[in-house]
Amino acid sequence: MGTVLKALLQQRHLQTVSAFNREYDKLAHRIDPALVGFGPKKAQFYRWLSGEISSLPYPDHCRILQAMFPNWSTAELFQQYSGNPEDLIREPHAVAHAAKQQNKHNLADVEAVYATRLDFLRAMPPQELFKTARTVDLTGLSLNMLCQQYSDTDILRLLENGTVIRCLFLDPAGESIRAREVEEGHAPGLLTNLTDANIQTLERVRRRVTAQTPGSLLIRVYDQPIRFNITIIDSTICVMQPYLPTSRGVESPTFVSRNSGAAGLYGTFSGVFEAMWSGGNERAIE
Template structure:
């Protein structure tokens, strides 16, 4: 999320600075409070654009209750803790709840690993094709512990024996039933996890399939965060843009749109 905000600000400052966002380790050094001198000048220019009203000296200096003129306390760095990530959907930036955009799912999972999204979640609802984010990138044992601890998990897969998945295989150029086989495998993975749960926890993991033209991959977390991917022609899901959406307190925005799509898809699905 920080990288996406940084690149957006860099584009405004100087397009030659796009791609100069700090590494994860470098960002950690920035927010740890231990820098002996300011980052490079170009970094400072971008940071001052990300945090209007703040100079680089102030951003990396000791905390003070005296805010710079024109800076709202609501967007100021917290007294105890690192600098906050810039809010892309804050006041005056009507982005319909879009918090970050990634050009591919690979970039998204690098910035937001599955364990960061799921480890503390209490409610996860996912709909897509094979749901690799949950089934291939999040360990079975971790998933089992999550459900045992009280998390509710609902997964909607594209029916591996349906017509829609055959059409998608043709679109992506597969001739060996690759998507059908992968989806069956992932369903079996979660079914095995469910079977190994204590009896009182099994109802918290539900699996279902649907047979409709696939348009989006949707993951809803705790009724507040949505990870959404459109399915593009001839492009694998891992190569598709990925959007991180936050629920708008006023009941408007894209989170509500995709939650409604998920809800209607769930109503038309068939339990496994």
């Protein structure tokens, strides 16, 4: 018994770590030369083949695997498979049919839609969403999904496991947060104080991080009209909400998309996050 990945590598006679990493480096040279030489070590590679992993590989590994096996999602590659490797060949017409079926429903890469954030949180609680994450990127207003619904201990555990967390808050000292208070009908200072308290919560966690902690917690602020709440996990899943006039964030519809490598909501909103993050201001440790 092994994974789909193991069977596919057997098809190509790449089932040894040295043969696999030669192919890995060829693709890395084309996709991102910085990844050359960073293929999996022997023990990690054979865990991939056996399926003895607790989560998908790091995003950089996933990029190479998707290029190596474009007809398969990363999640499919790590499913258990005990059949004949030759039975896994996907004909081009099968892939085209799958794409046609997806386009027929005009869903792009959206895999779930919820009427409100509360509906989303019931279906995908942050305790499960972040549990094995290697990267977590968040932007919005107060980032309550992390700061209010995920404990300090759990955030610290993520950091100790090597998770990189980037948090981009609406600046509590800016003009845009005061405009949002007016739009939602709040008393002056309500969202400002909540956001500042959430930032201080993360700063308190960050002060517990040592030089030996493999993960990192980065905090920035921005002062722009608020449009979206975006959460991206492992460069794979994107949770997006628009901010509606007068309505609180918990009342907004929530869209979940998955990185398919093709054009879709994931690519759009991951690009929005990166642009906002680049324009944000560092929040220094106090």
